Amino acid sequence: MALTFSKAIKRKAKGRISIVGPAGGGKSFTSLVLARALAGPEGKIAAVDTEHGSLSKYADLFQFDVIELDTFSPENFMASLDAAEAAHYDVFIVDSMSHFWMGKGGALEFVDLASKRHRDQMGGWKDFRPHEREMVDRMIASPCHIIVTMRTKTDYQEVTDSNGKKKRVKVGLAPVQRDGLEYEFDLVGYMDDENNFVIDKSRCPAIAGAVLPKPNAEAFAPFVSWLDGAEPPTPPEMPNDDIAAYIEAISGAADMAALREVYATAYKEARAIGDKSAEAKFEKAKDARKSELSQPVAETSGEVA
Numbered sequence: 001m002a003l004t005f006s007k008a009i010k011r012k013a014k015g016r017i018s019i020v021g022p023a024g025g026g027k028s029f030t031s032l033v034l035a036r037a038l039a040g041p042e043g044k045i046a047a048v049d050t051e052h053g054s055l056s057k058y059a060d061l062f063q064f065d066v067i068e069l070d071t072f073s074p075e076n077f078m079a080s081l082d083a084a085e086a087a088h089y090d091v092f093i094v095d096s097m098s099h100f101w102m103g104k105g106g107a108l109e110f111v112d113l114a115s116k117r118h119r120d121q122m123g124g125w126k127d128f129r130p131h132e133r134e135m136v137d138r139m140i141a142s143p144c145h146i147i148v149t150m151r152t153k154t155d156y157q158e159v160t161d162s163n164g165k166k167k168r169v170k171v172g173l174a175p176v177q178r179d180g181l182e183y184e185f186d187l188v189g190y191m192d193d194e195n196n197f198v199i200d201k202s203r204c205p206a207i208a209g210a211v212l213p214k215p216n217a218e219a220f221a222p223f224v225s226w227l228d229g230a231e232p233p234t235p236p237e238m239p240n241d242d243i244a245a246y247i248e249a250i251s252g253a254a255d256m257a258a259l260r261e262v263y264a265t266a267y268k269e270a271r272a273i274g275d276k277s278a279e280a281k282f283e284k285a286k287d288a289r290k291s292e293l294s295q296p297v298a299e300t301s302g303e304v305a
Helices: 027-039 074-086 107-118 121-141 217-226 240-251 256-273 276-294
Strands: 016-021 045-048 064-069 091-095 143-161 166-175 188-192 196-202 211-213
Touching: 016 196, 027 091, 027 188, 027 217, 045 074, 064 196, 074 091, 074 121, 107 121, 143 211, 240 256, 256 276
Parallel strands: 016 143, 016 188, 045 064, 045 091, 091 143
Antiparallel strands: 143 166, 188 196, 196 211
């Protein structure tokens, strides 16, 4: 296949932001400030609160809708994002993403249980990697702006202030999350103990390396403007008649072998042109037919006259 280059175009994009810091640094508040800046005055904000309703303590200052989770499996993460996308929210916040790492049902618990089955720690991580990759891919591809907060392990250091006096300050260390996850984002900032937003990584040159003290919406305006650009191209779509025909064939598959064959053909065609919606429809039809075929066949009996 011949490959050709085309002129690069800066497209309008959705923000992907990670706010990292120790407890008390202002991550939750700052995530809501930034969310409102991204959504605009009338935009809709969806938030996943993993910390027993703590985000809702700001509901008198910000308008947003919330889901409070108490288990943090990859499936719950993706179900929350599915719900936000289906309801056409402009911004999706996860406060905090660290619970999906170390909380109940999160990555570490998943790996621990899987490792016991494999009797091998690496086997547990091998099982989890596809789930982790799917979570990241879903965030990157989402039509929502995505903001996640991440906790850091906390330590204290002795520093000398501007008056020459020594004091102990709280500092954040590495994020409580998989190494390097924060670099999947366009903007990564660390909140310190004095509520400064220290930008560690930014694809927006206007704020690269900046320190934003207790940032308000105006402080994030350069980043919000940077996300603007040309409208993205229209996503490719399979013809509706082709989609309907494949769904009918999937739903009518006589057995598992036939189901695998027709689903693979349909999925491959949708994937080749990049029609994510068709892929999802085929997968839903496949799962439904698989469930039907998995049901035990009822035995029939009759009397001989």
